Amino acid sequence: MKILCVYSVTSYSLKKELYCPADIPFGISFIATMLKKAGHDVRLAVVTPLADLNRMFKKILCDFDPGLICLTSVSSQMPMIRKVGKIIKENSPDIFVVLGGVHATLNPDETVALDFLDAICIGEGESAVCELASQLQEGKKPSGIKNLWIKDRVNGLVEKNSLHPFEEDLDELPFIDREMWEPYISQKxxxxxxxxxxxxxxxxxxxxxxxxxxxxxxxxxxxxxxxxxxxxxxxxxxxxxxxxxxxxxxxxxxxxxxxxxxxxxxxxxxxxxxxxxxxxxxxxxxxxxxxxxxxxxxxxxxxxxxxxxxxxxxxxxxxxxxxxxxxxxxxxxxxxxxxxxxxxxxxxxxxxxxxxxxxxxxxxxxxxxxxxxxxxxxxxxxxxxxxxxxxxxxxxxxxxxxxxxxxxxxxxxxxxxxxxxxxxxxxxxxxxxxxxxxxxxxxxxxPMSKIMTKTLRYAVDAFPVFKQAISRGFHFAASMARK
Ligand code: SF4
CATH class of the missing domain: 3.80.30.20 (tm_1862 like domain)
Known part of the structure; x- marks a missing residue:
């Protein structure tokens, strides 16, 4: 099954979405890796406030055509995730969309009510999302999956499944697939x-x-x-x-x-x-x-x-x-x-x-x-x-x-x-x-030169509009250089 995993970054590098490999997030990476190991075709999309979300997702939906989209979010990423979800549902309403992460886990009632979601994942989601993918692949209507709250598309009722205990043995988790993140990392x-x-x-x-x-x-x-x-x-x-x-x-x-x-x-x-x-x-x-x-x-x-x-x-x-x-x-x-x-x-x-x-x-x-x-x-x-x-x-x-x-x-x-x-x-x-x-x-x-450089960086971070303008300048210069 084709599955798209979406990660959003609010603090991004000026050149690329992530600064270095240490910025690779674990939650969505474990899920993507386990889905891959289960034989699914998994792609990644990393979005920043700079991204042209409409263009980006229309292209992904058209070229890749996933059957399942996994979103993850902490509270501050929710504004961006809401935009992504809206675009997905406007363009491909049949795709099953699930959202996990800390925000959904700690605010499940408010989150599951979002129009663009078919399910939310509460707590550790590795086995829940794998089970979801396998039910969807078999053409079933997803149901009875621990850690998932699943919304009925027709009547909007939510099936609130219980949670697995915390994963006892972390050695059971795979080593995350880092290769899929490489195109998004600026430091080499x-x-x-x-x-x-x-x-x-x-x-x-x-x-x-x-x-x-x-x-x-x-x-x-x-x-x-x-x-x-x-x-x-x-x-x-x-x-x-x-x-x-x-x-x-x-x-x-x-x-x-x-x-x-x-x-x-x-x-x-x-x-x-x-x-x-x-x-x-x-x-x-x-x-x-x-x-x-x-x-x-x-x-x-x-x-x-x-x-x-x-x-x-x-x-x-x-x-x-x-x-x-x-x-x-x-x-x-x-x-x-x-x-x-x-x-x-x-x-x-x-x-x-x-x-x-x-x-x-x-x-x-x-x-x-x-x-x-x-x-x-x-x-x-x-x-x-x-x-x-x-x-x-x-x-x-x-x-x-x-x-x-x-x-x-x-x-x-x-x-x-x-x-x-x-x-x-x-x-x-x-x-x-x-x-x-x-x-x-x-x-x-x-040295004062180092202090001033750092202070300038904090100033850039403190004013997102300023940061976005500089970053757009970098991207523009890079695209001109490629031409
Ligand atoms: S609970 Fe306190 S010590 Fe533990 S991770 Fe959070 S901030 Fe750090």
Missing amino acids: EDMIYTVLAGRGCPNRCTFCSNHALSQITSGRYVRFRSPENIVEEIRQLLERDPMVSTVFLETETLGANLRYTYDLLGHLERFQAGLKRPLKFGTNLALNPRIRNNRKLLEAFRRANLNFFRIGLESGSEEIRNKVLRRPKYKNQDLIEFCRMAREYDIKYTVNILIGLPGESKKDFQETVRVTRLCRPTYGVSVCIFYPYPGTSLYNLCVEQNLLDARHGKSPSERTTSYLNLPEFTSWQIKMEYIFFYYKVFRGYE
Whole structure:
């Protein structure tokens, strides 16, 4: 059966849809890979706010003529997905369209009501979508598929099927097919790849979807792939592309299970020993009492050549962090000290920051700048303007306190614009702080030329119209060069 998988990106590279292989999303990739393995003819479509959706989808529908279209979306991608869905149904009303992803999972009633959808997938969708494809191929009216809510085209009634427990054994998942993403990736050198290490997080931060996702079904939510399975995927990656320089171990937080973490690091260390050229690793960490002051962990990182991690400060205000964000408990000084230790071991790190949080004042934000400076990030900062995702408890708080402005949910500009009306921190002030955050944190530490380049990039990201104009210029120049 011909199946089209659609992925939309709100933050795109100026030249292509994705910057590097590390931007390949796992959810839709696992589904596409499993569908391919089941013998289906699977194509990919990647859309950005720049795409001429009408032309693009009319051509795909005409040339490829799929029988099933799989969409995926988080809340901020929904405006684009709605446009795509409308075009599909206007041009090919008989195609079965299913939407999965975090937005549909956490907001199923509102999502399944969308006209262009025949079904939504709730939670982990690999086996559900494969079963759907096989029923459609057999000419059946899809029914009784766990994790799917299926809409009757005639009367609009929805069959709400129950959910499988969380996939127990992540080693059952295939290694994702990366080849299908190659045409969409701009970076061709110093390849950084991402390998899935685990799913789920034990923490309950209110701005993140994990606390809500962990409740949707039964079974263990925090899971890791076996070290052997991860090493085998990396080995195959290197076989396919010897230029791979770095592998990012994608999991919400590697330190969630320290025994597992040491086991994995031991496997990576032994794997490194057999390589001619050392491979670098990176991962995500959340500070918690077991990680704080943990030199043994940093030594194990070093031995495995895991020389980069991302870690969340989010807010320098301990009150906002504890009461509003419900972050794992740590003091600013704990993070500053952990970062200092990482520098001792020559391990680089990015500090994650959120700006424009409910209850945040300019004074709180100044504390964020101060603490981030003291953390001395050695691999930059990842700074985002807070975007309230429907289905999370912080979104609910924003609704209760009437903080959302009218643009929320209508614009694809995610994490670069504030959609909150905060009494002590205006949307414009938040945008300016977003643009100048890098400058404020790194002035005096890094060369001014680098700081200005980064600041310019944040400015481009903060104004999507500006970014779209530059990107269109790139595409135009590239097409002229080809002629
Ligand atoms: S630690 Fe990170 S992944 Fe885990 S709940 Fe908090 S924000 Fe989400």
